Amino acid sequence: MSRPVVYLTRRLPAAAMAILEAACTVTLWDETERPVPREVLLRGVAGAEGLLSLLTDRVDAELLAAAPRLRVVANMAVGYDNIDVPACSARGILVTNTPGVLTETTADLAWALLLAAARRIVEGQKLIEAGGWGPWHPLQLVGVDVHGATLGVVGAGRIGAAVLRRGRGFAMRLCYHNRHPTPALEAETGARYLPFDELLQTSDFVVVTVPLSAETRGMFGAREFALMRETAVFVNVARGPVVREADLVAALHAGRPRAAGLDVFEHEPIGPAHPLLALANCVCVPHIGSATVATRTRMATLAAENLVATLSGQPPLNPVNAPPPAPSQG
Ligand code: DGY
Numbered sequence: 001m002s003r004p005v006v007y008l009t010r011r012l013p014a015a016a017m018a019i020l021e022a023a024c025t026v027t028l029w030d031e032t033e034r035p036v037p038r039e040v041l042l043r044g045v046a047g048a049e050g051l052l053s054l055l056t057d058r059v060d061a062e063l064l065a066a067a068p069r070l071r072v073v074a075n076m077a078v079g080y081d082n083i084d085v086p087a088c089s090a091r092g093i094l095v096t097n098t099p100g101v102l103t104e105t106t107a108d109l110a111w112a113l114l115l116a117a118a119r120r121i122v123e124g125q126k127l128i129e130a131g132g133w134g135p136w137h138p139l140q141l142v143g144v145d146v147h148g149a150t151l152g153v154v155g156a157g158r159i160g161a162a163v164l165r166r167g168r169g170f171a172m173r174l175c176y177h178n179r180h181p182t183p184a185l186e187a188e189t190g191a192r193y194l195p196f197d198e199l200l201q202t203s204d205f206v207v208v209t210v211p212l213s214a215e216t217r218g219m220f221g222a223r224e225f226a227l228m229r230e231t232a233v234f235v236n237v238a239r240g241p242v243v244r245e246a247d248l249v250a251a252l253h254a255g256r257p258r259a260a261g262l263d264v265f266e267h268e269p270i271g272p273a274h275p276l277l278a279l280a281n282c283v284c285v286p287h288i289g290s291a292t293v294a295t296r297t298r299m300a301t302l303a304a305e306n307l308v309a310t311l312s313g314q315p316p317l318n319p320v321n322a323p324p325p326a327p328s329q330g
Helices: 014-023 038-044 061-065 085-090 103-119 121-129 158-168 183-189 196-202 222-227 245-254 293-311
Strands: 005-008 025-028 050-053 072-075 094-096 150-154 173-177 205-208 233-236 259-262 282-284
Touching: 014 025, 014 293, 038 061, 050 293, 061 085, 072 293, 085 094, 094 293, 103 121, 103 158, 103 205, 103 233, 103 259, 103 282, 150 158, 150 196, 158 173, 158 183, 173 196, 196 222, 222 245, 245 259
Parallel strands: 005 025, 005 050, 050 072, 072 094, 150 173, 150 205, 205 233, 233 259, 259 282
Antiparallel strands: none
């Protein structure tokens, strides 16, 4: 039996390559760091039945038109805002993602940013590096307390819930906002559901974990930052466009919220001249929420398993859509 042809937009960890190579004819952009140029990708998918994509690969009408045999797009990410899912569904193409395996790792990073912004960790390191550490003094680099404060999580999916659970270890009051209240989460963590504005007004720490959608794009702007407490710390580990970045820059300049920790940006990657980097009260890292060896390996193997399952007629583990069967080609 002929093996399905798949195209990978990057070389993946060996464990994922082994899964794919055992079942498919693998073609790929054979680099680990540099993204595949668009024209190479469009040529690469021409004969492919499966595509393994990263969150930086745009899977849109143009790509689908260049890929007449495509049956499945397996995204190596939990977010899939890089994929035009309705267009895939209309073509009978299944889309899969990698939920679950990155939950705890991403929640850890949200907490790393929360703590770093609250306790001015990066500012402290920069001060020492610049030779500015003079005699100890009472108000040097004073931050805000995390323990006992109010943690408000916006988006109570898997990652949001994991962020809340960690708050219990810091004896925090927990609240969340979601499209709908989640009684199971409340029973497990003691978190309280709050309307969006009330959460912003009462939280000492606002952590965003919502997926990017038409509904959440631009969800945090000047109005929302003005509602936050002057002492609040804002953390985004979701997607950059959930925040109106120019408004955040202005808000941080004005000191409300007091500080921010960001893993994601409106237009990634950002360069050293980005205005957020000029702000001492903003901690920025380059979209590394899921970046541990174990988690990235698991994401890659899960994406590979989704691709192989679909192409061999098995139900995929993590379908995002339920497209009708593709029209027969004969
Ligand atoms: C995802 O999976 O969507 C993350 O942003 C990448 O770790």
